[in-house]
Amino acid sequence: MMHLQLLEMVLLFLASSTLSSLEPKLLLFQPRMNGESLQLLKPLPISSVLQCLAHRKNFQLPQQAVSRHQGQKGHALAVLHEILQQLFNLYWTHVSPGAREENDIERVLAALHQQLTYVESLTGLQAEQKSSSLSVQNLRFQIKAYFRRIHDYLENQRSNSCAGVIVQIEANRCMFFVLRLTGWLNKQEPDP
């Protein structure tokens, strides 16, 4: 199970962004986050990290595949939508409540869902999903496979405390990738 700290990290990460913005311009995440969210993005105490070096796993984030299609706004939005959706599922499945209230989990999930809805309204991804574009489907498949690997790792490392640390660090890496993607999307002109 993922540590709750990862949940708090994601919550503050999303809170530091402009999720609640009603501006028509797509501005999901701040390129640079505030101090609180950044602190939570840092891994657990280093002793845990050093002890967990043997438990590391390369989940193969498809950065290069996405970067090749980054020039296309539709593909970038599709990748963004898929990542947000997979994160939602990841936290819904593997986040352990711990000492925290379940409201925090709900808030994170609600924030993720809001972002998903916003992206869909901007790009009409529902229509795009129905259109079954090969390139977009390929990208979605790669992202799904990426998160599938994370899911499997957590399933296999249920008793290992290092699994949460490893996934936390991987989620941070994914978040930075999303930040870069949204930063690029924000620089693009809105569709007429």
Next chain:
Amino acid sequence: MKQRRKAEPSTGHCELQQQTLRGGGRASANYSGCESRGRTYRLTRMLSNRAFSTVSFCNLCLALCMILQFGSPSAFVAATEETYEKVTEYPEESCTVNLILRNFRLVVSLELENKSLPPTHFTFWSTMMSETEAPKVLENCRNITEPSCDVTDKWNGAHETYVLIIVIYRGDSMPSYCDSSVMDIDIRPEPPEFEIIGFVDHINVTVKFPPVTPKIYGESIWKVLGSKSFFIEERAGKNMKMHNPKMDNTTGNFTYVLRDLLPKTNYCVSVYFKAAKMEDTIKSPFKCTLLPPGQEAGLSESTTVGIIAVCFITMSTISFIILLKRIGCICLKNSFPNALNLHNILYWIFPEVPPSEAVDKLEIIPTNKKKKVWNYDYGDESDSDEEEVPKASATGYTTHGLMGRLPHPASDSSANPQEAQLEEDSAAEESDEAGARAGAMAEHPTEAEVGSGLRPSEDPSSPYEKKERGIQDSFPGDDSSSVNGPGDKVIFNVNLNSVFLRALHDDPEEASEVLSLAEDTGHLDEAPHRTESGLLTAGSDSTQLPQPGISSQVLWTENESSETTDSSDSDADLGDGYIMR
């Protein structure tokens, strides 16, 4: 007794056999074999000893070399045998690892909490969390004395979590280690070097950047830090202003101008990169400069001084002029005496043209040819007996009667005695005419014209200027003007001192009065009298001259009686106090 002692196989056995041989003969053969084996043993032993010595000597030499190279035996041991697993067996030590951007290089810096025993050297290990490879030693940071390591060219993945393991050596003591994980968001960028140059109203801030865009994590520094991460802070007292120039592909020295500054003001400037976390931002020390005074300030001062000086000089000049004026040195009033009054000098030079006067031409018709019609000479003459001494009137004037008439407008002003003669004859014939003519024959026939007025300054004896005026000949029944035609005019000069003048007015009553006066004095002259407007006859005493300037018509009547006797009958009393001659 024989005793075998177990001795060394090489020597002891052979010595026992040698003693036995001394006791017998059988051991001799055995002794020789033993002796050869001993020799061999001894030789082998000697060789092994030498080899061992050689090896030991080599090891010793090698150890010495290693000691000289690494400084301590423990380092040698660590360099050769230390592995990551080994490192993890060292005791852990608390430390703080900072990821610093120094001179546009990514540097990992270590801060130990235990400062009791200073470390001698360090070794840096690192790995990425996203990879499964074991931590590796950073070759450029192996056994270094400084607690910092340049990882610019070692780390090429942005947004990666790097794990650092630093082995701390303290002499011969057991090494320890500390570890940490860092990300790009942990970067603490140190401020670059800069210079400031102050001017009157602006400051040039020159920031020193490398000639080539530096890269960290394999990407441009501006992409990692952000193009809006560089700030320039401007302070003046309590006032602070932030400048955030955009830096995309800035290379080389970068100059930024702080504008709209106040002269003669002390400004302090600081530069820094804004870190992802505010507490990680490192600001440069302030550099201050006092701006010089502007030309506007200096100009205003000099302008003020100049204006004040000009005003002072102007006021002084005005005051001096006023003082001189009051004293009387300048701007004197013209209070010259009349003698020096030169205002009329022009009048003297260019006398004013007398106003136009109503000039009436007067034609004097001599009434008595024989007699001296015109005789102003009241001296002793032959006619004086005939003449009465003119009686002085109450006014003191004496009168002589003269008759004349207004000339015909187109008539010639000249007169001749012939005309006078004819006039006389005609006058005798025209006794019944309504008008009376007054004429006089002058020795010097001239046509007298009396101006509308005489100025006091004029010489009364001077001849009148002849002025023609369209005076209609109003003599009734003047059809017989053939007698009194243009040729019947007499021109004469009249000495005003000897005549009485009276102005004729347009009033017909006055004229009739005059005329009546002329009729009343008809006996004065045998010649027919004709009364005309504007014609006066007078034979009465007249001792009063009319006032000058009064338009007057000279009318003289001369009667015989006046020549003979200047009785009062010869003087025409005009009834208004004038007695005309």
